[in-house]
Amino acid sequence: MVRHLPMILKNSLRNKRRSLLTLLSIAASLCLLGVLGALYHAFFLTVATEDEALRLIVRNRISLANPLPASYLPRIKAVPGVTEVTAWQWFGGVYKDATDPAYQFARAGLEAEKVPLIYPEYKIPPDQFKAFVAEQTACLLGKKTADRLGIKVGDRLTVVGDYFPVTLELVVRAIYDAPKNNESLFFHFKYLNESMKAAGQPMDEVGTFTIRMARAEDATAISKAVDDMFHNAPERTKTESESAFVLSFVAFLGNVKAFLLIVCGAVTFTILLVAGNTMAMSVRERTREVGILKTLGFTRAGIVGILVGESIVISILGGVIGVGLAYGVCALAQQMPSTFTDMSAVTLPPIMAVECIAVAGLIGLISCLIPAIGASRRSIIEALRFSG
Amino acid sequence: MTIPLSYNLRNLVARKTTTIMTALGIALTVAVLLSVVALVDGLRTSLAGSGHPLNVLVMRRGAPSELGSIVTPTQFQMIKSHSGIARMPTGEPIASMELVSIIILESPEIPSGININLRGISPMGFAMRDYVKIVEGRMFRPGHREVVVGKSVAKRYPMARLGKKLSFGKGEWEVVGVADGGRSASNSELFADINQLASDQNREVALSSIVLRATDASNMQALINRLTADQGLNVDAKTERSYYDSQTSSAAPVQYLGTFVAIIMAIGSCFAAMNTMYAAVARRSAEIGTLRVLGFSRGGILTSFLLESLLLSLIGGVVGCLLVLPLNNVSTGVGSFVTFSEISFEFSVTAQTMLVGIAFAMLLGAAGGLFPAAAAARKQILTALKEI
Numbered sequence: 160m161v162r163h164l165p166m167i168l169k170n171s172l173r174n175k176r177r178s179l180l181t182l183l184s185i186a187a188s189l190c191l192l193g194v195l196g197a198l199y200h201a202f203f204l205t206v207a208t209e210d211e212a213l214r215l216i217v218r219n220r221i222s223l224a225n226p227l228p229a230s231y232l233p234r235i236k237a238v239p240g241v242t243e244v245t246a247w248q249w250f251g252g253v254y255k256d257a258t259d260p261a262y263q264f265a266r267a268g269l270e271a272e273k274v275p276l277i278y279p280e281y282k283i284p285p286d287q288f289k290a291f292v293a294e295q296t297a298c299l300l301g302k303k304t305a306d307r308l309g310i311k312v313g314d315r316l317t318v319v320g321d322y323f324p325v326t327l328e329l330v331v332r333a334i335y336d337a338p339k340n341n342e343s344l345f346f347h348f349k350y351l352n353e354s355m356k357a358a359g360q361p362m363d364e365v366g367t368f369t370i371r372m373a374r375a376e377d378a379t380a381i382s383k384a385v386d387d388m389f390h391n392a393p394e395r396t397k398t399e400s401e402s403a404f405v406l407s408f409v410a411f412l413g414n415v416k417a418f419l420l421i422v423c424g425a426v427t428f429t430i431l432l433v434a435g436n437t438m439a440m441s442v443r444e445r446t447r448e449v450g451i452l453k454t455l456g457f458t459r460a461g462i463v464g465i466l467v468g469e470s471i472v473i474s475i476l477g478g479v480i481g482v483g484l485a486y487g488v489c490a491l492a493q494q495m496p497s498t499f500t501d502m503s504a505v506t507l508p509p510i511m512a513v514e515c516i517a518v519a520g521l522i523g524l525i526s527c528l529i530p531a532i533g534a535s536r537r538s539i540i541e542a543l544r545f546s547g
Numbered sequence: 548m549t550i551p552l553s554y555n556l557r558n559l560v561a562r563k564t565t566t567i568m569t570a571l572g573i574a575l576t577v578a579v580l581l582s583v584v585a586l587v588d589g590l591r592t593s594l595a596g597s598g599h600p601l602n603v604l605v606m607r608r609g610a611p612s613e614l615g616s617i618v619t620p621t622q623f624q625m626i627k628s629h630s631g632i633a634r635m636p637t638g639e640p641i642a643s644m645e646l647v648s649i650i651i652l653e654s655p656e657i658p659s660g661i662n663i664n665l666r667g668i669s670p671m672g673f674a675m676r677d678y679v680k681i682v683e684g685r686m687f688r689p690g691h692r693e694v695v696v697g698k699s700v701a702k703r704y705p706m707a708r709l710g711k712k713l714s715f716g717k718g719e720w721e722v723v724g725v726a727d728g729g730r731s732a733s734n735s736e737l738f739a740d741i742n743q744l745a746s747d748q749n750r751e752v753a754l755s756s757i758v759l760r761a762t763d764a765s766n767m768q769a770l771i772n773r774l775t776a777d778q779g780l781n782v783d784a785k786t787e788r789s790y791y792d793s794q795t796s797s798a799a800p801v802q803y804l805g806t807f808v809a810i811i812m813a814i815g816s817c818f819a820a821m822n823t824m825y826a827a828v829a830r831r832s833a834e835i836g837t838l839r840v841l842g843f844s845r846g847g848i849l850t851s852f853l854l855e856s857l858l859l860s861l862i863g864g865v866v867g868c869l870l871v872l873p874l875n876n877v878s879t880g881v882g883s884f885v886t887f888s889e890i891s892f893e894f895s896v897t898a899q900t901m902l903v904g905i906a907f908a909m910l911l912g913a914a915g916g917l918f919p920a921a922a923a924a925r926k927q928i929l930t931a932l933k934e935i
Contacts, residue, residue, distance in 0.1 A: 324607060412882060418804075
């Protein structure tokens with residue numbers, strides 16, 4: 160086949176318009192396949208980082224809407240293998256405009272001084288961190304959000320509570336950068352507590368606890384120990400890894416997994432149809448040429464090779480363009496604010512890109528095989544007489 | 548003089564394989580689009596059927612949903628004394644105080660579990676939802692740990708079927724009945740006796756929301772305004788219908804993703820249709836020349852090829868509609884970002900949905916057929932006749 164490469168390339172340029180249209184339609188489909196693959200990967204295949212694997216989330220067994228008693232904290236901390244625990248309260252609320260997705264980012268209260276112990280991967284300038292801990296109304300903001308909204312250290316930020324009937328007046332004292340999830344806003348849990356007290360609704364509960372463990376291997380044992388400890392307590396707990404906790408939000412969107420897989424299947428099948436259709440047309444068109452090639456002494460295998468080769472060249476080229484486009488779409492998606500999933504994780508891993516291009520090549524092969532074999536089978540006379 | 552449509556029809560039949568493949572490509576594109584439309588329509592139907600047109604929902608000021616709202620029995624008494632509230636023949640105002648909470652139910656599909664709304668309700672509250680009927684088992688008895696489940700919950704979550712026991716609050720609750728809420732969000736809820744639930748969750752004085760029945764539509768807005776303006780009450784009032792309408796946005800992520808997929812697939816299929824039509828034009832060059840000799844105008848040729856492309860896409864559109872038809876009434880669920888719990892509903896493939904699909908297919912056909920048709924019309928008679 161390699162011997163015939165110049166001829167294959169020449170042939171693919173013969174009907175430029177058709178080759179281009181085929182190429183573009185394969186590129187569009189492959190771009191889609193790539194983007195869906197990137198989403199699937201971001202949702203279900205991302206391996207927890209070393210730090211994520213060292214964190215566990217403790218929530219109320221009934222649901223996230225049910226809080227846990229604050230008094231659980233010292234008991235959880237006493238479990239062997241637990242190095243640190245922080246109270247963690249999702250706040251939500253409205254910053255500027257609730258309907259504008261640009262202003263949507265996670266907002267939560269936690270024990271400020273414990274941030275470096277629980278989230279060592281967060282990079283915070285030491286003086287900024289000191290300022291954040293020192294002031295009760297201070298907050299810590301993720302770099303991506305800060306950059307996107309042009310917020311700087313020292314800026315004031317008002318978050319009006321929706322689930323909590325209080326308004327938080329915060330000052331940005333520190334900005335953190337992290338490889339993942341660098342979009343959240345963290346404030347002092349104590350500040351929320353005091354505000355609620357001032358509003359006449361003191362609370363001695365927290366939303367969840369975040370545990371930091373010494374060794375990732377202890378995850379199962381610690382989860383079990385914590386859940387067993389509160390088995391007969393008024394509020395039972397459910398302890399799971401941070402990544403499992405995040406995944407439960409994806410499940411909340413509906414059956415995303417099935418949706419992505421079904422659409423991927425439909426897309427692949429569609430390209431197969433499209434490519435098959437075009438290749439059949441182009442092979443048919445040159446039946447007479449096949450007759451001439453045969454007269455010149457080309458073997459049947461050689462002829463099949465030339466025809467299939469052309470199809471593969473076009474498909475792979477389309478695949479490469481499609482994957483390139485998919486990278487572009489992913490880059491755009493990464494700029495979007497994350498609400499339920501970390502958008503910065505939406506990227507096409509190299510292995511998947513290669514797989515996509517391989518799928519394209521395979522489609523080129525399959526779609527052309529039948530028409531090519533059919534054409535190569537014709538006798539010389541029959542082929543030469545063929546009038547299209 | 549126009550070229551008869553049967554000419555195009557016979558041409559499509561003559562090139563069976565190409566026609567089928569191109570049409571199938573279009574069909575799959577249409578099917579993907581329509582499944583998303585059917586999902587959003589299903590959710591919309593389910594939410595539009597929720598709530599009584601005269602019901603007013605009262606929540607704490609600023610609360611985004613019933614889950615984040617707290618109202619007290621004192622507020623309930625104050626609100627009941629407002630004028631404009633419909634009364635029973637006994638003189639009792641038609642008003643219901645409710646407690647909304649969430650429990651996690653697990654299903655074989657989603658083993659990690661999904662948030663489901665749990666509603667504590669009084670007999671009056673049930674009477675106000677006259678579209679909800681017990682279809683299996685019986686009503687819960689006041690003062691007992693018994694629940695009635697919506698029919699979608701019973702269908703989708705085996706652990707919440709009739710006779711099963713659920714563990715939350717201070718004990719085990721028995722599922723004693725299944726309720727059919729027509730096409731409404733009540734199908735996705737669990738109902739329990741408000742007093743028992745409030746006592747189990749220590750929320751006797753911190754309930755969630757109040758539902759009122761206005762005397763008539765003209766009084767409804769006045770009642771809403773009066774309640775919202777009452778500073779002492781510190782509540783927001785809105786129509787129950789508008790509360791449910793606002794939850795339609797829950798399908799937004801699936802909707803965006805589905806639309807993106809459909810558009811890219813449409814681009815791919817459009818190129819494919821273009822390819823097919825260009826091939827048709829090329830192969831019928833002599834025919835086009837003959838038609839011109841016979842006196843058919845360039846406009847006639849253009850129209851004829853465009854019609855052929857439209858016909859091709861129409862077949863695709865119809866097949867696409869047939870492909871999504873089995874999806875009709877398949878039940879699914881999405882998480883509502885308003886209530887943080889799942890709304891179950893059925894895909895709804897209506898005649899209107901199918902018209903959208905066919906229109907979309909025709910649009911594709913028109914875009915794909917225009918250039919080839921124009922190329923056909925531009926052909927010079929002599930050169931056309933000379934081409935093989």
